[in-house]
Amino acid sequence: MTTAIYAGKPVEVTDEGFLENPSQWDEQMAREIARAEGIEELTDRHWVVIRFMRSQYEEKGAGPSVRVLGKTSGVSVKELYQLFPKGPAKTAAKIAGIPKPIGCI
Amino acid sequence: MTKRVVIVGGGTGGTIVANRLRRAEPPDELEIVVVDQDDHHVYQPGLLFVPFGLAKLDEITRPRGHQLHRGITYRLGKVDRVDVEAEQVLLEDGSSLGYDVLVIASGAVLAPEETEGLTGPGWGEKVFTFYEPGGATALHEALERFRGGSIVVNVIDMPIKCPVAPLEFCFLADSYFHDRGMRPDVKLTYVTPLDGAFTKPVASSRLADLLAAKGVELVTEFNTAEVDGHGGRLIGYDGREVPFDLAVVVPLHNGAPFVGRSPGLGDELGFIDVDEHTLQSRAHPNVFALGDAAGVPVSKAGSVTHFQGETLVENVRQFLRGAPLDALYDGHANCFIETGFGKALLIDFNYDTEPLPGHYPSRVGLPLLKESRLNHLGKLMFQPLYWHGLLPGRDVPGIGADMPTHGKSTATVP
Ligand SMILES: Cc1cc2nc3c(=O)[nH]c(=O)nc-3n(C[C@H](O)[C@H](O)[C@H](O)COP(=O)(O)OP(=O)(O)OC[C@H]3O[C@@H](n4cnc5c(N)ncnc54)[C@H](O)[C@@H]3O)c2cc1C
Numbered sequence: 192m193t194t195a196i197y198a199g200k201p202v203e204v205t206d207e208g209f210l211e212n213p214s215q216w217d218e219q220m221a222r223e224i225a226r227a228e229g230i231e232e233l234t235d236r237h238w239v240v241i242r243f244m245r246s247q248y249e250e251k252g253a254g255p256s257v258r259v260l261g262k263t264s265g266v267s268v269k270e271l272y273q274l275f276p277k278g279p280a281k282t283a284a285k286i287a288g289i290p291k292p293i294g295c296i
Numbered sequence: 297m298t299k300r301v302v303i304v305g306g307g308t309g310g311t312i313v314a315n316r317l318r319r320a321e322p323p324d325e326l327e328i329v330v331v332d333q334d335d336h337h338v339y340q341p342g343l344l345f346v347p348f349g350l351a352k353l354d355e356i357t358r359p360r361g362h363q364l365h366r367g368i369t370y371r372l373g374k375v376d377r378v379d380v381e382a383e384q385v386l387l388e389d390g391s392s393l394g395y396d397v398l399v400i401a402s403g404a405v406l407a408p409e410e411t412e413g414l415t416g417p418g419w420g421e422k423v424f425t426f427y428e429p430g431g432a433t434a435l436h437e438a439l440e441r442f443r444g445g446s447i448v449v450n451v452i453d454m455p456i457k458c459p460v461a462p463l464e465f466c467f468l469a470d471s472y473f474h475d476r477g478m479r480p481d482v483k484l485t486y487v488t489p490l491d492g493a494f495t496k497p498v499a500s501s502r503l504a505d506l507l508a509a510k511g512v513e514l515v516t517e518f519n520t521a522e523v524d525g526h527g528g529r530l531i532g533y534d535g536r537e538v539p540f541d542l543a544v545v546v547p548l549h550n551g552a553p554f555v556g557r558s559p560g561l562g563d564e565l566g567f568i569d570v571d572e573h574t575l576q577s578r579a580h581p582n583v584f585a586l587g588d589a590a591g592v593p594v595s596k597a598g599s600v601t602h603f604q605g606e607t608l609v610e611n612v613r614q615f616l617r618g619a620p621l622d623a624l625y626d627g628h629a630n631c632f633i634e635t636g637f638g639k640a641l642l643i644d645f646n647y648d649t650e651p652l653p654g655h656y657p658s659r660v661g662l663p664l665l666k667e668s669r670l671n672h673l674g675k676l677m678f679q680p681l682y683w684h685g686l687l688p689g690r691d692v693p694g695i696g697a698d699m700p701t702h703g704k705s706t707a708t709v710p
Binding site for chain 2: 255256257258259262263268269272276278293
């Protein structure tokens with residue numbers, strides 16, 4: 192575990208940079224994490240996905256996979272990869288301040 | 297009063313549960329009905345061998361009813377949907393079956409049409425899947441005709457049945473082309489969405505080493521956007537391309553379509569949301585699920601289905617008595633991995649422990665995570681064990697629901 196500074200606040204993050212405590216998250220933090228992930232500007236479409244990730248996490252305790260995102264978030268899988276080229280489920284979860292999605296086994 | 301358990305699906309899980317339940321509960325107290333849409337029970341692990349001419353479909357297929365004990369009603373029919381409020385299973389022919397307990401063992405279906413281009417030009421000509429009987433046979437013919445070039449094996453995305461099967465396909469292909477004296481003319485590439493050869497770290501690195509040793513190129517974190525059968529290339533969402541002369545694709549998997557038509561039964565992909573330990577539906581206490589149909593964090597495999605079957609039967613019996621469910625499934629899975637040239641390796645793991653080296657089921661047993669001739673025989677021997685040991689619901693010595701820990705070198709885990 193390490194400490195990172197986002198939006199001027201120190202937060203605990205995992206080795207891979209996921210927030211340890213999702214309740215510490217705020218929108219300014221999201222913009223800074225996004226920049227660190229190579230996404231300069233979060234557009235409205237990014238926010239649709241980020242908000243969806245957070246609501247899913249609050250409801251189910253885990254972020255959805257790309258397939259589930261594509262079926263339920265209103266953003267197609269193709270567009271998800273355009274928005275988050277390095278992997279939508281992982282990158283969007285990181286920006287949304289929720290834990291890394293559990294990969295399928 | 298006689299109660300009724302309806303089991304949807306007469307494959308691996310449905311058959312095991314029906315037979316175990318029949319043995320445990322007298323027919324005048326419990327009626328057991330198994331519904332399946334067809335009468336061909338396929339030993340699915342055998343599909344891996346069909347493309348290489350090592351097994352034929354008729355050798356791995358049997359009538360479903362014959363696998364069920366006396367005193368079980370077998371109903372041939374397709375389930376259209378389940379009305380969980382009315383506790384009724386509705387069949388396509390318009391009839392319905394009421395239940396006290398519903399067991400969903402309807403497996404997974406392939407959804408090749410969800411990937412752009414996959415079922416377009418080239419499908420069945422140079423793009424194949426061995427995950428269903430027709431495709432496995434067609435691929436056999438294509439491999440026999442193959443005169444050299446590039447073969448890619450691609451998993452579109454998880455979850456899939458038996459995540460090691462596509463790796464085994466690579467190993468067997470290496471062996472097959474070697475035997476035909478044309479291995480140098482064939483380029484084999486394994487293309488996966490995962491960040492390694494497999495999901496579990498220790499096994500993943502061993503399997504990556506094996507791929508390298510057999511000259512199979514590994515392409516990771518490749519998310520297939522499109523299969524261009526005409527042009528012979530896989531196209532990734534990130535713009536990367538992998539060219540092929542022949543593609544062996546494992547399509548996306550979903551739960552059975554009737555689940556999506558049954559409000560409150562499944563998740564977004566049509567898998568049943570059950571407790572990962574008791575296998576009871578979180579939304580409807582008299583609904584249980586196992587095997588490929590269940591949305592639990594474990595591989596979709598026959599061994600998993602078998603181990604879950606033991607737990608599920610205990611819990612259904614407890615439920616019928618109004619007693620608390622105390623049988624807990626621990627995520628136990630094991631599989632033989634065919635590695636070609638008459639060898640195989642074996643892995644064994646559960647929710648908390650990843651595949652470890654050592655021996656199974658105890659110190660004197662089959663070597664784990666290591667290629668051996670003994671393991672290969674294990675896999676070949678498994679078919680008779682499947683029909684005569686697992687499906688009838690016998691307890692197979694040494695192969696129990698809980699993962700064994702003796703015989704494993706736990707110390708080697710990082
Ligand atoms: C190529 C391949 C290789 C494999 N290798 C291995 C291996 O080496 N080791 C291993 O452990 N596992 C392996 N597996 C996986 C294993 O076969 C499955 O995990 C196992 O059979 C799952 O059992 P199940 O009962 O959940 O589903 P199934 O056995 O598939 O049964 C589901 C049944 O439900 C029926 N059904 C579905 N919908 C309806 C409906 N609407 N109405 C009526 N009936 C319906 C179907 O007809 C089917 O008979 C392999 C699978 C494949 C495809």
